[in-house]
Amino acid sequence: MDAEVTFYPSGKSARVRRGTTVLDAARRAGVTIATRCGGKAACYxxxxxxxxxxxxxxxxxxxxxxxAGLDEKNIRLACQTRVSGKTEVELPPDPLRAAVAKALARQKEEEELW
Ligand code: FES
Incomplete structure (x- = not known):
């Protein structure tokens, strides 16, 4: 074990061997990263x-x-990215939670108009 990977916003982390993918480190940390292709760099x-x-x-x-250039903005595929040491990963918001939060914010705005 020679790499520590921390996931945000949860702050959960895992110690893993050098060369472990971010996806496998997430599983070890108990963090869910959605996949459809099983880690074959096909589903994005x-x-x-x-x-x-x-x-x-x-x-x-x-x-x-x-x-296609997103790596220059530090966006990576968790199934292909391999760690070599201390690594910090930001996860995108869960799509369902983001949709609920957006609907609640819209409802609050409408209520404030009354
Ligand atoms: S798991 Fe499908 S692209 Fe990474």
């Missing part, structure tokens, strides 16, 4: 943002090609 559902200070192994050609 596992997109995460890695903080710039994160220690990662170099991005592979296939992941770079599939991300």
């Amino acid at each position: 559902m596992c997109k995460v943002t890695v903080r710039p200070s994160s220690q990662l192994l170099p991005i592979g050609d296939e992941e770079r090609r599939k991300l």
